[in-house]
Amino acid sequence: MISSLITKISQKVLHTAFARLRLLAITCFLCGFILVNSAQAEKMYVFVPTSLAPESIESSLQSSCPGINFQVFDRFRTFVNQVNQDKPDSVLTLLPTLAQNFGYDTVLTGDIEGTAEEPYVLVTLHEKTDINQLTDKTIGAVDILGRKSMKQYISGLLQTKVFVKRASKTEDLLMLLIYGSADAVFMSENNFHKMKAKSEANLIAVPTKIRVGVVGTAFRGDVADKTNILECITKLPKKVNSLLGIKAWRKV
Amino acid sequence: MSNNRWIKQLGYLLFLANMLCLSSLAVSDELETTLVIRGEGESFSEVLNGMTQDLEGELSFDILVVGGDTTVKEVSNRIKKTSPKAIVLMGNKAINLYQKYQSLDPGQDFPPSILLVALYIDQHVKNIKNSTGILYEIPAVTALINLRKVIDGDIKRVGVIHREWMKDYINTNIQYCQTEDIELIPAEVSNDNDTESTEKSIKKHLKKFKKTDIDALWVINDSQLLTPELFSKAWLPSLKKMNIPVVVGVESLLSSRLNFGTFAVVPDHYSLGVQGASILADTMEAGWVLKNIHIDPAISVKKIINLNISKNKKIHIIEKSLDNIDSVIQQ
Numbered sequence: 191m192i193s194s195l196i197t198k199i200s201q202k203v204l205h206t207a208f209a210r211l212r213l214l215a216i217t218c219f220l221c222g223f224i225l226v227n228s229a230q231a232e233k234m235y236v237f238v239p240t241s242l243a244p245e246s247i248e249s250s251l252q253s254s255c256p257g258i259n260f261q262v263f264d265r266f267r268t269f270v271n272q273v274n275q276d277k278p279d280s281v282l283t284l285l286p287t288l289a290q291n292f293g294y295d296t297v298l299t300g301d302i303e304g305t306a307e308e309p310y311v312l313v314t315l316h317e318k319t320d321i322n323q324l325t326d327k328t329i330g331a332v333d334i335l336g337r338k339s340m341k342q343y344i345s346g347l348l349q350t351k352v353f354v355k356r357a358s359k360t361e362d363l364l365m366l367l368i369y370g371s372a373d374a375v376f377m378s379e380n381n382f383h384k385m386k387a388k389s390e391a392n393l394i395a396v397p398t399k400i401r402v403g404v405v406g407t408a409f410r411g412d413v414a415d416k417t418n419i420l421e422c423i424t425k426l427p428k429k430v431n432s433l434l435g436i437k438a439w440r441k442v
Numbered sequence: 443m444s445n446n447r448w449i450k451q452l453g454y455l456l457f458l459a460n461m462l463c464l465s466s467l468a469v470s471d472e473l474e475t476t477l478v479i480r481g482e483g484e485s486f487s488e489v490l491n492g493m494t495q496d497l498e499g500e501l502s503f504d505i506l507v508v509g510g511d512t513t514v515k516e517v518s519n520r521i522k523k524t525s526p527k528a529i530v531l532m533g534n535k536a537i538n539l540y541q542k543y544q545s546l547d548p549g550q551d552f553p554p555s556i557l558l559v560a561l562y563i564d565q566h567v568k569n570i571k572n573s574t575g576i577l578y579e580i581p582a583v584t585a586l587i588n589l590r591k592v593i594d595g596d597i598k599r600v601g602v603i604h605r606e607w608m609k610d611y612i613n614t615n616i617q618y619c620q621t622e623d624i625e626l627i628p629a630e631v632s633n634d635n636d637t638e639s640t641e642k643s644i645k646k647h648l649k650k651f652k653k654t655d656i657d658a659l660w661v662i663n664d665s666q667l668l669t670p671e672l673f674s675k676a677w678l679p680s681l682k683k684m685n686i687p688v689v690v691g692v693e694s695l696l697s698s699r700l701n702f703g704t705f706a707v708v709p710d711h712y713s714l715g716v717q718g719a720s721i722l723a724d725t726m727e728a729g730w731v732l733k734n735i736h737i738d739p740a741i742s743v744k745k746i747i748n749l750n751i752s753k754n755k756k757i758h759i760i761e762k763s764l765d766n767i768d769s770v771i772q773q
Contacts, residue, residue: 246765265712267495315621333716337496337723356720358713362741365584368621371738388591390623 231259232419233278237269237287238262238405238434239332241361241384250430255422265358266333279413282423282434285403286343287334294408297416298423300436302380307401308435310347311382312374315367318394319374321348328353330363330372344376347400364389378402380435405434406442473502476722477526479517479540481533481559482507485711489532489559492715497723508535514542527730528722529555537566544571554725554732558718559711561663562611564737574732576717577739578709579611582626582660583618585689585707588745589658591766592705593687594758599625600689601651602660603644603667606633627656635666641676648680656686661703663691678702685755696748696771704757706746713742744768 236251248262261278263269266287273281273292281294285306288296299306312319312329333356335343341354355372357363360381366372368391377385382395407423409416424439431437478493480486494503504524506517517539521529531537537560544552548571557563557575567573582600590597600619604612612628619626629647631640644667651659659681661668668677681688681702690696690703717740724733748771752759764770 242765243768265716267716271495337720338500353724356716358710358716358742362713364587365739365741368583368618369581369738369741371736371741389587391621 231257232280233259233261233276234280234282234407234419235269235273235276235278236260236262236281237264237266237283239264239266239284239334239359240433240435241359242433247433250433251426254426254430255419257418258422266336270336277410280407280409280416280419282405282407284334285406288406288408289403290335290339292408293411295411296406296408296442297420298407298439299442300404300406300431300434301438301440302404302436305401306406306440307403309379309397310376310400310402311379311395311397312376313363313367313382313385313393313395314374316392316394319396321396321398324348324352324374325350326352327373328355328371330355330357330366330375331377332357332360332363347402348376348398360385364391364393367391367393378435404436407439473500474527474726475502475504475524476528476530477504477506477521477524478530478532479506479508479520479536480530481535482509483533486532486559488711489715489718492712492717493530493719493722494715496716496719500723501726508533508539510535512539514539514546517543518546526553528553528725530718530722531555531557531570532559534560537570541566541570554730556718556721556725558714567735567737572732574721574735575737576714576721577737578714579663579739580691580707580709580743581618581739582615582689583622583624584739584743585660585691585705586619586624586658587622588707588743588766589687589689589705592747592759592763593752594760595657597624597657597687599627599654599656600658600660601627601629601647601656602662603629603631603647604662605631605664605666608662608664626660627651627654631667637669637671640667641672644672644676645680648676648684652680652684658687658689659684660689661691661695668695673700673702685757687752687755687757693746693769696746696751698748698750698771698773701751701754704748704751704755707743708746709740710742710744714740717741746771 236247238247244262244264248260251260263272281292285299288294302308312321329344329352331340331344331354333340337356340356344354345351355366357366360377363375363377364385366375386393478490480490504526506520529540531540537557540555552572555570555573557566557570557573559578560566561578563575563577567575582602586597586600602612616626631643687704688702690706691708693706693708695703696706725731745767746769747767749759750771750773
């Protein structure tokens with residue numbers, strides 16, 4: 191009687207132990223599976239200067255494309271350094287930034303009204319700026335190329351030598367004007383409207399004939415299978431595209 | 443034969459030594475040195491990161507971290523050793539030490555210096571020859587524009603309590619705020635350090651602000667006005683009766699336990715470093731001459747909100763706008 195009870199108890203203990211071991215094995219397998227998959231998930235680094243916190247853009251992209259591992263940067267320098275260090279599969283950033291030699295090939299460009307470029311304006315406070323009198327003026331602009339290149343880039347676009355005050359976010363451009371740190375700021379018309387909607391300042395925008403590239407998606411030279419990323423990015427919801435400053439995507 | 447080999451080996455050695463000398467000369471030719479004298483702490487490191495990353499490959503940086511026991515002699519020795527083209531001073535300790543260093547031999551030519559991460563840099567600059575800097579205090583207008591984006595209500599009239607000596611600073615802020623159609627209403631407290639009279643003044647001003655229906659209160663970073671005693675006796679009891687956003691300039695004042703600040707706008711330290719790098723680069727391009735001595739405020743900021751305090755004060759927050767906020771305190 192006692193021996194059969196002991197046998198039953200020992201059988202139960204063994205059964206429980208095996209069940210636990212089985213559970214542990216399954217957990218280990220699942221963890222391994224998740225880890226392997228996350229390690230294999232395609233990486234995309236993103237740098238699109240807006241007024242939004244990078245986490246906010248990251249979560250919008252991540253929920254739209256759960257299979258891609260996004261990392262969003264809010265500064266040009268940290269983006270470039272990290273891209274050079276990690277060599278992610280793809281990058282999503284402004285076309286002028288992509289034009290710097292990254293070793294990435296642009297495959298998609300953003301689209302606004304059938305074009306991959308958008309109009310830019312020069313914005314001043316209180317007084318209208320004379321676009322023919324910009325030589326040696328201080329122009330504020332969001333940093334998308336780094337210090338040296340920004341100076342050349344903006345001077346090139348405005349076709350005269352100007353001093354450039356760089357800002358890390360579009361919202362900082364307004365502060366450059368209010369503090370009198372810049373004579374004018376150079377920004378997309380789209381961003382100007384957004385800025386104007388949130389400011390009571392007497393901001394005056396002067397249109398220029400300059401059009402600057404919107405965002406694009408580029409792949410590292412040796413990435414053969416682009417299917418997942420291309421499919422997901424081209425199908426991003428309108429709301430997410432709008433965060434990136436575009437209406438849709440198109441192939442180059 | 444063996445003599446020849448020996449001469450040949452000596453030749454190689456001389457050639458190598460020559461190459462080493464040439465390469466070190468080339469490096470020092472290419473990269474001129476900036477001495478950074480900074481305090482200890484994460485904010486300073488973050489500013490330094492922004493600065494050095496932005497000027498990577500253009501300048502070499504020599505860093506001297508100063509503490510309570512650092513002497514002027516150490517600063518002097520380091521300057522002699524490095525012969526820097528420019529000096530970046532971060533924090534009050536660094537600024538004070540360098541000011542003392544300059545006073546030892548005021549007649550000499552000092553390299554340009556850039557002052558960062560200290561309050562009232564515009565005042566310090568007056569006492570340091572050949573210097574400029576970036577204001578660490580975030581102007582009210584920056585904080586209020588950002589507050590306006592997150593709260594469901596008008597921000598038209600904003601109160602501020604300040605000591606007498608800050609009048610110029612407050613006037614500059616009044617002008618900035620006017621640009622954004624915000625009326626900054628100043629209330630002055632005497633310069634003396636008498637806690638009792640300061641307490642009375644703060645209470646009186648807050649009472650008046652309550653009567654005149656201000657939309658928000660902007661609290662400036664003044665350690666004399668923000669002592670624990672004044673907090674418990676003047677600020678907190680008076681603000682209990684006022685359901686308005688309190689805008690502060692330090693994250694610690696947003697703590698739910700303190701129940702004081704609702705919204706904070708603080709400098710983005712990395713961006714401050716990049717802003718400093720631009721001044722340094724302009725100075726370098728001008729042949730190490732300070733080109734622009736206009737002292738700008740820190741342009742880029744981090745925004746923090748305490749939702750718990752906002753809720754308790756019945757301040758309506760536009761939830762969607764929280765996407766623009768860097769840090770949200772929920773509890």
